[in-house]
Amino acid sequence: MGQRSVIGLFTDVDAAADAMDAVGAAGYAQGNYEVLTGTPYPEGTFGEAEPVHKLYRFPLIGAVCGFIVGLLLTAGTQLAVPLVTGGKPLLSIPPMAIIMYEGTMLGAILFTVFGIVFESRLPRLFMGAYDTRITEGHIGVVISGSEDQMDNAESVLRDSGAEDVKRSWESE
Amino acid sequence: MQEHYILTEKEINEDLLRGIFHTPKWWPPAVIVLTIIFLIGIGAFGYMLNKGVGVTGLNRPVFWGFYMVNFVFWIGISHAGIMISAILRLTQAEWRRPITRAAEVLTVFSLIAALMAAPLVHVGRPWRADLWVFPYDFARGVWINIRSPFVWDPSAVMTYLTASTLFVMVALLPDLAIIRDRSTGIRKTLYGFMCLGWRGTPRQWKLQAVAGILLSALVLPVFVSVHSIVSWDFAAQIGPEGWHSTIFAPYFIIGAIHSGVSAVATVMVVMVWLWGWDKYLTPDHLDSIGRLLIVVASAWFFFFFLEWVFALYTLEGPELAMRDLQVFQWPWSGLFIVFLLTAFFIPVPLWMFKKVRRSLKWMFITTILVNIGMWLERFLIIIPGLMRRGHMIFDWGSYRPSIIEILMVMMTFAWVLLGMVIFSKIFPLIPLFDIKEGMIGRTMIKIGRRMVPASIRE
Numbered sequence: 074m075g076q077r078s079v080i081g082l083f084t085d086v087d088a089a090a091d092a093m094d095a096v097g098a099a100g101y102a103q104g105n106y107e108v109l110t111g112t113p114y115p116e117g118t119f120g121e122a123e124p125v126h127k128l129y130r131f132p133l134i135g136a137v138c139g140f141i142v143g144l145l146l147t148a149g150t151q152l153a154v155p156l157v158t159g160g161k162p163l164l165s166i167p168p169m170a171i172i173m174y175e176g177t178m179l180g181a182i183l184f185t186v187f188g189i190v191f192e193s194r195l196p197r198l199f200m201g202a203y204d205t206r207i208t209e210g211h212i213g214v215v216i217s218g219s220e221d222q223m224d225n226a227e228s229v230l231r232d233s234g235a236e237d238v239k240r241s242w243e244s245e
Numbered sequence: 246m247q248e249h250y251i252l253t254e255k256e257i258n259e260d261l262l263r264g265i266f267h268t269p270k271w272w273p274p275a276v277i278v279l280t281i282i283f284l285i286g287i288g289a290f291g292y293m294l295n296k297g298v299g300v301t302g303l304n305r306p307v308f309w310g311f312y313m314v315n316f317v318f319w320i321g322i323s324h325a326g327i328m329i330s331a332i333l334r335l336t337q338a339e340w341r342r343p344i345t346r347a348a349e350v351l352t353v354f355s356l357i358a359a360l361m362a363a364p365l366v367h368v369g370r371p372w373r374a375d376l377w378v379f380p381y382d383f384a385r386g387v388w389i390n391i392r393s394p395f396v397w398d399p400s401a402v403m404t405y406l407t408a409s410t411l412f413v414m415v416a417l418l419p420d421l422a423i424i425r426d427r428s429t430g431i432r433k434t435l436y437g438f439m440c441l442g443w444r445g446t447p448r449q450w451k452l453q454a455v456a457g458i459l460l461s462a463l464v465l466p467v468f469v470s471v472h473s474i475v476s477w478d479f480a481a482q483i484g485p486e487g488w489h490s491t492i493f494a495p496y497f498i499i500g501a502i503h504s505g506v507s508a509v510a511t512v513m514v515v516m517v518w519l520w521g522w523d524k525y526l527t528p529d530h531l532d533s534i535g536r537l538l539i540v541v542a543s544a545w546f547f548f549f550f551l552e553w554v555f556a557l558y559t560l561e562g563p564e565l566a567m568r569d570l571q572v573f574q575w576p577w578s579g580l581f582i583v584f585l586l587t588a589f590f591i592p593v594p595l596w597m598f599k600k601v602r603r604s605l606k607w608m609f610i611t612t613i614l615v616n617i618g619m620w621l622e623r624f625l626i627i628i629p630g631l632m633r634r635g636h637m638i639f640d641w642g643s644y645r646p647s648i649i650e651i652l653m654v655m656m657t658f659a660w661v662l663l664g665m666v667i668f669s670k671i672f673p674l675i676p677l678f679d680i681k682e683g684m685i686g687r688t689m690i691k692i693g694r695r696m697v698p699a700s701i702r703e
Contacts, residue, residue, distance in 0.1 A: 111254055111423065112681040113450040124448035128455055132463060150388040171397045171474065178467045179404040185463060186411045189456040190441065193449045195418075197442030205426035207445060210254035 078217040080109070080202035081230030082237045089212035090119045092233035099229045101216055109203065109213035119212075131188025132181040139180020143173035202241040211236070250524045251687060257680055258423060261673050264520055265424060271519060272670060279663040286656020289649045290366060298369040302647045305640040306484075307631045309367075311650040315657055316363035317497075317623040318504070319355045320402070320475050322616075322661075325505025326352030327409060327468045331461035340533045342679045343525040347516060347665075348509045349413045350674070354664035355508075356406045358657040366653055394478045401467070401474040408464045415456050418443050419678040453678075472498045485630040486563035492555060496548040503538075503545040503588070504619035507612040510534045512665070514609040516674060525675055528603035535602030542593045542615070549589075563633065570629035577629050580621050588618025 083089040089108060096106045097120075108119045116123060147169040155163055190196070207213045214235070216226040223240060230238050252260075264272075293300050303310050326348035333341030365371045389396050421440035428436055443449060476497035479488040490496070513534065517526050556564045571577050592611035601607040634641040668674070690699045 107446050109445045110447075110450070111419075111445055111678075112685060113419075113454060113678060114685060116447070116451065119447075121447050124451045126448070126452060126455070128452065128459065132459065146389075147391050151391070154388060165392050168392045168397065171470075172391055172400050174470065175397075175400040175404045175467070178463065178470075179407060182404075182408045182411065182460065182463050182467075185456070185459055186415060189415055189452055193452040194446075195441040195443065195449070197444065200442060200444065203444055208254070208423040208426045209258060 076217055077220055077223050077240065078202035078215055079223050079226045079230065079238060079240045080204060080213045080215045081227075081233065081235030082204055082206060082239075083212045083214065083234065084210070084236055086114070086118065086212065088234045089214060092214045092230060092235065093119045093121060095233045096214065096216055096226075096229055099225070101218070101226070105218055106214065106216045109207050109215060111208035111210060119214075126192045128185070128188045128192050131184040131191075135184025135187075136177045136181040138184070139176040139178065140173055142180065143176025144169075146176070147172050200241075202239060204237070204239060206237075250527075252524065252680075252684060254681055254684075257677055257684070258427065260522065260524065261675050261677050261680070262424060262427060264669055265671065265673065266427065268670070269519065272666065275666050276663065279659045279666065282659035283656055283663055286653050286659065289652035289656070293366075293369075293649050293653075294371075300647060300649050302645045302650060304642060304644070307628060307642070307644040309627050309631060310644055311646045311654050312362050312367035314620065314623045314627055315654050316359050316367070317475060317627075318616075318620050319359035319362060319657060319661070320472060321497075321501035321504040321619060321623075322508045323352045323355035323359065323405070323409070323505065324468060324472060324498070324501035325355075325507075325509045326350070327405075327412070327461075327464050328502050328505060329509050330412070331465050331468070334457050334461045335465075338533075339683060340530050342683045343522070343530065343675045344509060344513060344534075345679065346413070346416065346676045347512050347674045349409060349416070350665060350668050351505075351508060351512055351661070352409045353406065353413060354661045354668075356402060356409065357664070358661050360402065360406070361660065362653075362657050394474065394481050397474045398478060401471045405464075405467050405471045408460070408467055412460050412464060415460065416453075416676060417672060419445065419449075419453060420673050420676060423677055424673075469498060472501045479626070479630075485567070485633070486561070487556070487567035487630050487633070488626075490552060490555060492548065492552050496552050499541070499545045499548050500619060500622065503541050504616050506534065506538055506541055507592075507615035507619075510538065510608055510612040511616070514605045514612075517605055520669075520674075522675060525680060531605070531608050532599065532602045535596050535608065538612075538615075539593060539596050542589055542596075546589050546593075566633050567629055570633055571625050574629075577625060581625060584618045584621035584625060586618070587614040588622060 081092060083092060093106070093108060097103075103122050108121055148164055151163055157163060201217065202213075202215050204211065204213055214230060214233075216222075216230070218226060227238050227240070301310065301312075329341070329348040330345040334345065391397075418440050421436050422443035422445065425433055425436035425440055473494035476493035479485075480490055480493040482488055510531065513526050513530065517523050553568070556568060571581055592615050595601045595607065595611055601611070628644050632641060632643055665674075688699055690697060
């Protein structure tokens with residue numbers, strides 16, 4: 074059976090924060106409700122749990138991969154076809170360092186962007202309960218759960234002073 | 246910062262998305278004119294491909310002309326965006342908010358203009374330009390020559406272009422969601438696809454904040470490397486002795502920042518004039534960037550002075566001959582005076598006055614002057630450097646740009662302007678979410694008998 078969700082819309086920050094408390098007090102687990110805003114409010118404004126992420130690992134892994142590619146492109150290609158020019162050493166460290174540096178940075182940046190998208194849980198195919206008024210200043214409190222939990226979720230949101238309450242499919 | 250406006254999210258959406266949902270009157274003629282100039286440049290490029298680089302003013306020994314001047318110029322302009330965006334983001338400067346995106350977008354289009362100016366146009370046979378960078382004959386084991394600055398250059402520029410483009414795209418996600426929510430039909434589907442289903446959860450906002458700082462920290466070292474490597478195109482050459490300067494890398498970087506930050510100030514003024522965003526880009530913002538420009542211009546002038554001191558102190562013949570060409574031989578002497586006046590001696594004393602820094606008209610004029618001067622600076626490094634009669638040189642002479650080169654220089658300018666104008670029709674030039682975030686922490690506080698705006702930050 075598909076997961077369903079319900080959203081309550083609030084115009085006031087304090088009312089939305091109170092609604093989050095009320096949803097928690099009604100017995101919903103932390104992962105089953107969240108707040109949606111059109112503006113980045115300071116962390117913890119709505120009493121939500123601090124999101125945990127592992128984004129910092131991505132640039133490190135990317136940098137290592139980029140460095141290896143840079144090394145293969147510089148040292149690897151020269152060693153593959155050892156062509157001595159003017160009696161100079163086969164491996165020329167200063168120019169190798171430049172290309173390996175760019176490779177390292179490119180790898181780090183590409184993996185960081187991949188990490189941002191992945192850790193943001195994007196792309197998201199199902200929008201679930203959402204309202205376009207969120208990007209106009211409304212604050213949405215979303216509760217997800219099974220079909221039979223939705224009546225209770227809706228009444229918790231209405232009791233908390235939601236201006237409007239809407240239901241939607243969260244996923245198939 | 247004294248001129249803060251308190252605006253609601255709805256007002257911000259309406260103001261900053263007006264150009265996307267309703268085409269401004271100036272937009273179609275601007276696009277048409279710029280497209281025509283761009284296409285004329287493409288025509289000139291086609292003519293050069295057909296006839297060969299002989300149709301340009303390039304000759305022995307002046308192998309580099311307008312194309313390379315233009316390449317270094319646009320790389321310089323590209324340094325604005327990331328410098329402004331990354332440094333101000335990392336230092337949490339409040340006045341960055343309305344500027345960052347336009348600066349980043351300017352970086353992207355300038356970098357493409359730089360690539361158009363050098364590898365695509367300058368080489369004469371652009372279809373072979375990729376052979377510098379990619380191994381081209383696996384069977385015979387022929388690989389790229391990594392010792393050449395012309396391999397370092399594309400690797401640095403492409404890294405910078407990729408990083409800058411991704412930087413812009415990541416910061417666009419929340420704003421694309423705002424456009425999606427205001428759109429219908431196919432436009433809604435397209436923006437919904439582009440924003441990847443953004444909803445505005447605390448997790449997404451947190452990642453967006455971390456991304457801004459992390460990407461800024463990663464892009465800054467790339468930004469430093471790019472113009473260093475461009476300077477090594479000159480400094481690592483065996484030919485013109487006047488270019489062998491260890492100071493070239495920092496000198497080029499600070500010159501790039503000088504021209505780039507000036508270009509951002511020009512764009513800020515144009516944004517106010519064309520879109521009427523005077524509530525978002527106030528005289529305070531111009532004042533702040535004007536102060537920054539005084540510091541940057543002074544630092545650039547210090548490096549310029551040092552470069553001359555080091556050159557003259559050696560008392561080496563080739564150096565002195567190049568300086569003699571730059572300063573005493575017509576027409577370079579005339580251009581040298583124009584360069585000094587426009588890049589430093591006119592704008593910097595003017596920026597000392599608060600009225601000038603807070604004036605749209607004056608900031609526009611002075612920042613345009615800086616970029617005329619900085620374009621000439623690159624011209625005076627390249628042309629007199631190459632045309633000097635040196636050791637083991639059997640041809641020497643002057644350089645006169647042909648109409649083909651002039652048209653292609655105009656093409657790059659049209660490209661950057663066209664890119665910015667088209668971008669502004671599809672995406673917001675001012676980051677809406679950043680402005681909204683600034684509004685949350687903004688309040689009026691009473692100090693003594695005065696009410697002043699204050700920004701509260703975590």
